[in-house]
Amino acid sequence: MRQLAAILPLFISWPILAAEPDILIADFEGPDYGDWQATGEAFGPGPARGTLPNQMEVSGFEGKGLVNSFYRGDGTTGTLTSPPIKIERKYINFLLGGGMHPGKTCINLLIDGQAVRTATGPNDKPGGTERLDWHSWDVSDLAGKAALIQIVDEQTGGWGHINVDHIVQSNRRSGVVETVRDLEIDREYLNFCFAPGQAGRTQISLQIDGKPVRQAVGQGRPKASALSWDVSQLKGRRVQLRVAELPAPDGTCPLGASVRLSDQPEGVLIVVDRLYQETYRPQFHFTPAKNWTNDPNGLVYYAGEYHLFFQHNPTGINWGNMTWGHAVSPDLVHWQQLDHAIHPDGLGTIFSGSAVVDHQNTAGFQTGSEKPIVCIYTSAGNPFTQSIAYSNDRGRTWTKYDKNPVLKHIAGSNRDPKVIWHEPAKKWVMALYLDQNDYALFGSPNLKEWTRLCDVSMPGSGECPDFFSIAVDGQEQQVKWLFWGANGNYRLGTFDGTKFQPETEPIKSLWGGNDYAAQTYSDIPGADGRRIQISWMAGGKYPDMPFNQQMSFPRELTLRTTPEGPRLHMLPVREIESLRGRKHAWTDLKLRPGENPLSALEGELWDIGAEFALGKDQVAAIVLDVRGEPVRYDVKAAALHCLGRSAPLAAQDGRIKLRVLVDRTSIEIFANDGLVTMCSCFLPDPADRSLRLTAEGGEATAVSLTLYELTSAWR
Numbered sequence: 001m002r003q004l005a006a007i008l009p010l011f012i013s014w015p016i017l018a019a020e021p022d023i024l025i026a027d028f029e030g031p032d033y034g035d036w037q038a039t040g041e042a043f044g045p046g047p048a049r050g051t052l053p054n055q056m057e058v059s060g061f062e063g064k065g066l067v068n069s070f071y072r073g074d075g076t077t078g079t080l081t082s083p084p085i086k087i088e089r090k091y092i093n094f095l096l097g098g099g100m101h102p103g104k105t106c107i108n109l110l111i112d113g114q115a116v117r118t119a120t121g122p123n124d125k126p127g128g129t130e131r132l133d134w135h136s137w138d139v140s141d142l143a144g145k146a147a148l149i150q151i152v153d154e155q156t157g158g159w160g161h162i163n164v165d166h167i168v169q170s171n172r173r174s175g176v177v178e179t180v181r182d183l184e185i186d187r188e189y190l191n192f193c194f195a196p197g198q199a200g201r202t203q204i205s206l207q208i209d210g211k212p213v214r215q216a217v218g219q220g221r222p223k224a225s226a227l228s229w230d231v232s233q234l235k236g237r238r239v240q241l242r243v244a245e246l247p248a249p250d251g252t253c254p255l256g257a258s259v260r261l262s263d264q265p266e267g268v269l270i271v272v273d274r275l276y277q278e279t280y281r282p283q284f285h286f287t288p289a290k291n292w293t294n295d296p297n298g299l300v301y302y303a304g305e306y307h308l309f310f311q312h313n314p315t316g317i318n319w320g321n322m323t324w325g326h327a328v329s330p331d332l333v334h335w336q337q338l339d340h341a342i343h344p345d346g347l348g349t350i351f352s353g354s355a356v357v358d359h360q361n362t363a364g365f366q367t368g369s370e371k372p373i374v375c376i377y378t379s380a381g382n383p384f385t386q387s388i389a390y391s392n393d394r395g396r397t398w399t400k401y402d403k404n405p406v407l408k409h410i411a412g413s414n415r416d417p418k419v420i421w422h423e424p425a426k427k428w429v430m431a432l433y434l435d436q437n438d439y440a441l442f443g444s445p446n447l448k449e450w451t452r453l454c455d456v457s458m459p460g461s462g463e464c465p466d467f468f469s470i471a472v473d474g475q476e477q478q479v480k481w482l483f484w485g486a487n488g489n490y491r492l493g494t495f496d497g498t499k500f501q502p503e504t505e506p507i508k509s510l511w512g513g514n515d516y517a518a519q520t521y522s523d524i525p526g527a528d529g530r531r532i533q534i535s536w537m538a539g540g541k542y543p544d545m546p547f548n549q550q551m552s553f554p555r556e557l558t559l560r561t562t563p564e565g566p567r568l569h570m571l572p573v574r575e576i577e578s579l580r581g582r583k584h585a586w587t588d589l590k591l592r593p594g595e596n597p598l599s600a601l602e603g604e605l606w607d608i609g610a611e612f613a614l615g616k617d618q619v620a621a622i623v624l625d626v627r628g629e630p631v632r633y634d635v636k637a638a639a640l641h642c643l644g645r646s647a648p649l650a651a652q653d654g655r656i657k658l659r660v661l662v663d664r665t666s667i668e669i670f671a672n673d674g675l676v677t678m679c680s681c682f683l684p685d686p687a688d689r690s691l692r693l694t695a696e697g698g699e700a701t702a703v704s705l706t707l708y709e710l711t712s713a714w715r
């Protein structure tokens with residue numbers, strides 16, 4: 001018999017009495033900063049009208065203007081200080097976004113010149129958003145005092161800016177309200193519901209002895225999202241229920257009010273404890289079993305195994321304690337995670353780098369019959385230097401070189417060495433990120449002693465270089481050298497063993513929202529000859545999961561002639577075919593507005609290939625909806641859109657081609673044979689497994705359309 005839900009009187013909301021009206025300190029709606037004093041350049045001549053050039057979309061501010069210190073990019077610094085104010089309410093509330101650099105990108109409340117309150121933005125790594133969220137300072141103990149508000153941007157480089165808006169004195173807190181309550185689990189399920197639009201800092205967690213055992217984050221969906229945790233294993237235990245959310249305009253807290261223990265799941269059940277089957281676990285993209293990962297490192301092939309090292313936090317779900325995690329695969333699809341390879345030491349934590357097979361034992365590390373694999377990485381201490389470690393047993397155990405570092409500090413936070421063997425000059429060549437947009441190449445006979453060869457500038461890029469030769473249209477006589485920055489911009493040129501001579505400005509290759517710090521494999525056998533790349537799908541969200549972040553699916557790079565010159569093309573490696581299950585195929589399928597030939601299909605994992613003829617009928621758009629998320633080709637604008645990003649995509653002879661890989665939390669699009677790559681993370685509603693393909697404003701034809709159901713690589 002269905003038992004009645006036990007409705008817990010967990011969070012009783014009450015109307016907040018705000019007898020005194022709010023006092024606006026600044027809303028930054030005017031043409032200039034008025035009585036506020038600016039120093040330096042970062043704050044520009046006046047409030048920004050939203051997003052600044054080259055900035056990700058800024059959202060969450062009120063009205064039209066805000067303080068945005070991304071003026072002329074992250075390189076500028078300065079301060080912005082209010083006229084004196086008197087503290088007359090319990091709280092100072094404001095909207096805040098941008099970089100998390102305490103003391104460097106922050107907003108301070110100054111009394112007698114001292115910062116008595118401070119707050120920073122939420123971001124210190126790639127992958128964050130430019131959204132402003134509410135903050136509140138409780139200033140009840142400072143009533144009647146004279147104060148100044150100072151907004152500081154003293155940070156250059158990544159997230160070196162701060163965004164602030166709508167500063168107000170109030171007796172009501174506008175920031176996130178956190179409520180904590182002890183609870184005994186006496187039912188099988190805990191049900192809760194994110195109200196429409198609840199996102200970001202809206203969180204619910206269950207903790208035992210201070211450790212989270214369940215955790216979920218609001219996703220800001222337009223519809224309410226009812227979810228359930230199976231808590232049967234916690235039955236009889238006392239747990240702490242923590243809910244953090246922004247109160248609704250009427251002062252109520254809808255998430256807290258929705259929490260119920262029950263013997264039935266009343267929403268979509270979130271699977272948390274079956275490793276690699278969890279609700280948001282990618283099924284054919286690499287994720288570590290647990291904790292945070294970012295860049296792929298040390299991609300190298302040796303003796304039948306593809307090695308994938310990765311930036312890993314062994315102890316935390318967020319970035320930190322950087323250590324090289326390690327996994328191997330026979331086919332780039334099925335991965336086995338091994339022990340950590342390289343751990344932090346006195347020289348620092350272990351940042352990104354590469355790996356090579358030292359076939360000729362140039363470093364002298366070889367002890368047995370196996371060739372040594374050598375990893376070249378950044379020791380992220382003070383200062384950052386470059387070090388090496390080697391393995392003589394196919395990567396199972398690692399020894400650090402006893403005379404590390406092999407390359408001393410050169411500039412800034414120099415890092416991310418990518419090493420290749422240059423056969424004509426018979427030497428190792430290292431591409432290294434220096435500072436700002438500057439990189440350099442170094443040469444070495446033995447991986448231990450390095451000399452600077454030349455400098456490389458990559459306007460618009462930083463971090464994680466890659467450097468390799470690649471044949472144009474597969475013609476070995478026609479080779480270009482390609483220099484790559486972490487954001488996927490590349491320059492083509494020549495390299496004579498000493499100097500890289502660029503022949504192009506940086507060319508953009510990655511158009512999606514989550515694609516960063518890619519590198520290509522070393523030592524792919526000549527008979528294979530592919531240039532294979534994996535990137536970090538930076539910034540995806542994985543609520544309630546034991547891991548955080550995922551890698552891209554491995555892709556093959558080719559350089560092909562286009563009317564603009566040779567351009568990089570990317571396509572998923574053919575090994576994906578081993579996961580293909582049922583095939584659904586059509587040729588010459590008419591697409592008409594309002595019709596959906598895919599309405600009978602449903603699923604989570606897809607490999608989709610299609611060629612569309614746009615026809616003469618002025619079709620406005622072709623739309624492929626994946627679990628409610630549109631992949632849209634806008635014919636007039638010749639642009640492809642997906643998950644908030646757009647890419648130019650010109651039809652060729654009136655046709656466009658799409659290849660789309662869909663995993664539980666990602667959509668990777670390779671358009672026109674991979675000329676346009678758009679890889680983005682998404683967080684579909686677990687209950688929505690639909691597919692929809694349609695034309696808008698006219699008819700089009702799917703000249704060919706093939707959908708393969710994919711199986712999981714983890715089973």
Ligand code: FRU
Pocket residue numbers: 126294295311322351352353378415416463464486517
């Ligand atoms: C890129 C990066 C690298 C650095 C690593 C640290 O995402 O910032 O420059 O080596 O991550 O985890």
